[in-house]
Amino acid sequence: MPKASATSSTAPLPNLRSSVQVTYWFMYDRYSPGDFEAKWRERWLKADLFRTREETGRPKFYTLDFFPYPSGAGLSVGHCRNYVPTDVLSRMKYMQGFNVLHPMGFDAFGLPAENEAIKRKSHPAPMIEKYAANYKRQMDLIGCGFDWHRSFKSSDPSYYKWTQWIFGLLYERGLAVRKLAAVNWDPVDKTVLADEEVIAGRAERSGALVEKKWIPQWYFRITEYAQELIDDLDTIDWPEGIKAMQRNWIGRSEGCQFTFRVVGTANEARIDLDTAIEHGEARPQSNGLHFDVFTTRIDTIYGVTFCVLAPEHGIIEHLPITAEDRARIKEYQDAAKSLSDTDRTAENREKTGVFTGAYAHHPFTGERIPIWLADYVLATYGTGAIMAVPGHDQRDFDFATKFRIPIEPVIIGPGGLDEIRALRAQGKAFEPKDGTLINSSHYDGLSVLEAQEKLGIRLESEGIGERKIQYKLRDWLISRQRYWGCPIPVIHTKDGEEQLVPLSQLPVELPMVDSYEPAGDGSSPLAHIDEFVNCTDLDGSLARRETDTMGGFACSSWYFLRFCDPENFEAAFDPEKIKYWMPVDCYVGGAEHAVMHLLYARFWTKVLYDAGVVPVKEPFQTLRNQGQVLAMSPYRKPREGEVLGVAEDGILVSFEEAKLMPEADLTWKWVRMSKSKGNVVTPDEAVEQYGADALRMYLLFVAPFHADVQWSNEGMQGISRFLGRIFKFAGEVQPHFAENWQDILPFEELDDLSKRIRRATHQTIRNCTKDLENFGFNTYVSWLMKFMNEITECLELAKPRIANERHLQLAMSEALETLILLVAPSAPHSADQIWEDLGKEGFTYHAHWPTHDDDLAAEDSLTIAVQVNGKLRDTITVPANTPKEQIEAEAQASVKVKIYTDGKEVKKVITVPGRLVNIVVAG
């Protein structure tokens, strides 16, 4: 760390009014943040600078960062790319006169902490405590102004008491229910695994083949809110990409659901329904078995040549089929059972399936349609059964091709049947969004849309089915068979009834234990702990406590509400405080939470709104996503016998392993920083070398906010140099600094240089403010740099006269003070240091954000581009208020322009005010 030649803390205060000295008392010979940054952080802490204020007369501004999970690897520069911009924005908003709420807490529950605790045989709570404390230290180190009075961890009983209360609220509204679900089961460890712990169908730890096990699980019925969750996206200011992802995730589709009746055995006679109806006959009876299908393409119903049931479909065991068929089916079902969802849904996988031996009755043609089983149809989506139209659906096409099932085209496009044949030769189905129906009885010739309309009506009028809206969205599985989570506040009475634990008995606290060994039957480690499990029900009878805990997404679905009133022991929050602070004005985090967290938080807010507990339907008015910070990680080629996962082309190795391997065997890839990748760069080192302010500004400047960054420390040097120049500039202006420049600067009497200084000042205020408000952090920094370049040049020009010329002193004082305040949000330590060195009282945080004057910012001359036929040929400079006609005349008079226009007919002249003149000539 370079040493400063002098520092303000040791130098005596000069007499500001009389000092015109050659050596500047607070000028460093190089930028030396180590000498003052820590001092300012202590002062901010002592002054309780960032405590949230709720003063009347100031509008509110609520800035929020995604709730971080405190990892043992520490805060990475990737996190900083989230927190620094929001800190900058919060600081500016405060200076602009807002009451700012900018809190920080920790999403402490979760799998990594529990697994680490098991490995180390120590409780996760103190471990998380330590990690969170380190995060806080690092956030303080980079100068983030969080209000730590409002901080909490989701694992604090005082917090999760209310998470449990909200669970109860959902339960009472019928939105928390228990139903059977398949979980990943490790038969060796006898434990339930998270998806993340299953690698290519095997348990990450034990290596055992993962099985499916059906156990009762708690769900939140988010599907009840599917439509609202789509509709209200229109009311919020989020990136369109994120909105689109949510819409797709919820996946509304309009279509028809209708019934296929199962028609006995292969010998049963064909019945033509169309004929039957024409003769006024009732629909023929079947054996009473039926199943429903959903389709968005009812227009293709005449192209149905088979049906497919998911292997788990409930009707299968009742099908009227032979024992032989049943044996084949059983075999296929078993095979499907052993497959993980990943395997079953793998790309380009060859279709598998088995014919059941049973047939369904086509509701319109009366034809017998063979019923197949195939695992590409999932029991969990829709009705678990489909009508297959191999002519117009690629998956059905692949299946039909493999099993030699007829493929019938029922829609043609402009290319007619030839187009379809050509595609078929390439193994492709014709999947048109629009077209004309053929082979479809009296619907032939209709367009897709017309047919959908008519066929939908027909289904309904004949009582076969209905038009229906279907969503892809599934209910939210909340149960975890894990220790380190928020306990679900339910007890099971000896009669098998569920009872909600009343508020008076909340929180249901996690017991402190030493062992988290799995229970062996798929239930949580909590099931081992008698004093937790044994309890009494509301009548005082012996009962058993629910031992599942909630997944972490529950805890992060309402923390933004708690921040509004974190110390409330009587309630989750005071509605008045929520009314004041909500919604969050600016929510910032990575795009990786586009769907899950952001959808769940919206869902809880809507439920709380419907319960009359919060006054907003949407929690986050504005959302912005910062780009990822990438770092290098080493990958090696797979060894013999090793299988790579889908879309992987190498195997991650640790940095230690990589050192021992020849470079040729390694591939270095830019990947997201994470503990598991071992490539986390913490801010500590950068702060040590360049200081917190330089790191902050570099993070803002390095790339546009939303863009990914490949991390390197190069470039921080440039920011460090820039901050040094500000100090130097301030040191040179300081002897001429006029505290009262605002009152007495005579605008009209300015000379050209003073005008130039003031113009640059006011343009910079305008540009910086606008860019900060629009998340243009990188251009905000470049405006500051440009301003610095301009006023440094002005200062050089002013040097011979500034000691004697008042207007120059005043203009330069305004420029300096403005510079400090504009820099303050991003480089607060440096700004406060210079502020103090100038003899100013207090902190820049308490100063007012500068506002600009349009008249002062206006240029008095303009550079106009002159084009001939759209090609730049000259530029001319004219006074700002030159009339259009005169600009055009001057443009045409230009010698350079005449070369291209002489002797040619001017067809028209296009003038863009303040920008350019384009002369269009013939030939």
Add this chain to the structure above:
RNA sequence: GCCCGGGUGGCGAAAUGGUAGACGCAGAGGACUUAAAAUCCUUUGGUAGUAAUACCGUGAGGGUUCGAGUCCCUCCCUGGGCACCA
């Protein structure tokens, strides 16, 4: 396969349909210094030219326009997300 982003100098990038490359990094040359560091100044898209200047240039190809990095169509490459979702 589907969905959402990106492709601009050696590098990070800027640019309400209006002078492409602002601002910075890195490089080159210079000043200061015994020297180095630091700092400051000059310079840097490509090609041709001593120069003025000309031509070419924003992944490729078309289109709209007086004018396209920006809008439209087709394609290529690339990052991220996903539940083969009917």
